[in-house]
Amino acid sequence: LAGRSFHPEPSRIRVGEVVIGGEDPVVIAGPCSVESREQILETARSVKKAGAGLLRGGAFKPRSSPYSFQGLGEEGLKLLAEAGEETGLPVISEVMDPENLDMVKEYVDVLQLGARNMQNFHLLKKVGRADKPVLLKRGLSATIEEWLMSAEYILNEGNPNVILCERGIRTFETHTRNTLDLSAVPVIKHLSHLPILVDPSHGTGKWRYVAPMSRAALAAGADGLMVEVHPDPESALSDGPQSLTLENFHSMMKELHQPAVGM
Ligand code: PEP
Numbered sequence: 001l002a003g004r005s006f007h008p009e010p011s012r013i014r015v016g017e018v019v020i021g022g023e024d025p026v027v028i029a030g031p032c033s034v035e036s037r038e039q040i041l042e043t044a045r046s047v048k049k050a051g052a053g054l055l056r057g058g059a060f061k062p063r064s065s066p067y068s069f070q071g072l073g074e075e076g077l078k079l080l081a082e083a084g085e086e087t088g089l090p091v092i093s094e095v096m097d098p099e100n101l102d103m104v105k106e107y108v109d110v111l112q113l114g115a116r117n118m119q120n121f122h123l124l125k126k127v128g129r130a131d132k133p134v135l136l137k138r139g140l141s142a143t144i145e146e147w148l149m150s151a152e153y154i155l156n157e158g159n160p161n162v163i164l165c166e167r168g169i170r171t172f173e174t175h176t177r178n179t180l181d182l183s184a185v186p187v188i189k190h191l192s193h194l195p196i197l198v199d200p201s202h203g204t205g206k207w208r209y210v211a212p213m214s215r216a217a218l219a220a221g222a223d224g225l226m227v228e229v230h231p232d233p234e235s236a237l238s239d240g241p242q243s244l245t246l247e248n249f250h251s252m253m254k255e256l257h258q259p260a261v262g263m
């Protein structure tokens with residue numbers, strides 16, 4: 001169902017007034033985690049002004065250590081929904097556990113399935129029966145074939161609105177947190193009709209590489225980006241080192257609107 005032979009035309013996924021997979025790239029921006037009302041509202045207003053199409057914010061966080069901040073849970077979703085309403089931005093947040101799906105669904109416009117859950121088949125089937133678009137992140141060491149098979153689980157349950165998101169894979173390189181596999185973009189475009197976004201924040205782990213890899217992702221044909229933005233990255237409760245400040249996000253968005261040299 002994810003294949004081009006089944007569906008030759010690229011899929012366009014509508015979220016409110018935003019179309020993912022349409023003519024214009026869509027940028028999803030916001031903090032790794034929702035931390036407070038002030039933090040999410042300030043970020044939402046700022047990224048909206050800069051041209052973001054959707055607001056992100058984690059409430060249930062898949063942290064490597066059980067002692068790290070785990071997210072605000074339902075309270076975080078309420079704050080995210082409030083910031084979305086105030087700014088008019090549709091919102092996206094991760095659902096980690098099939099048990100929480102019905103609750104998360106009440107607050108978000110798009111369900112995010114994280115890299116660590118790409119092969120949680122029970123969760124894939126359950127979001128496949130949900131009436132919300134799903135952003136499916138590539139697993140930490142998943143091949144493109146495995147990733148598309150996970151999309152297949154969702155599509156096969158009847159939900160046609162799957163958005164893929166390349167977020168870097170594990171390699172021997174340690175300078176960056178992951179290795180952003182931009183070749184996945186043309187490969188997915190060749191194999192599938194599903195839209196593909198790129199997350200250069202998790203893909204590199206360092207804010208200074210986010211803007212160049214965002215430009216590269218769009219040049220490779222990505223349908224948009226997912227970028228972590230925080231008003232004060234140094235005090236962020238998760239993923240501060242890879243988060244852009246509000247100012248840096250604004251400059252990046254301006255740059256992305258400039259045509260490439262020679263065009
Ligand atoms: C995130 O988007 O904050 C996140 C946890 O991403 P990933 O699942 O790609 O690690």
Ligand code: MN
Nearest residue numbers: 032228238239
């Ligand atoms: Mn994060």
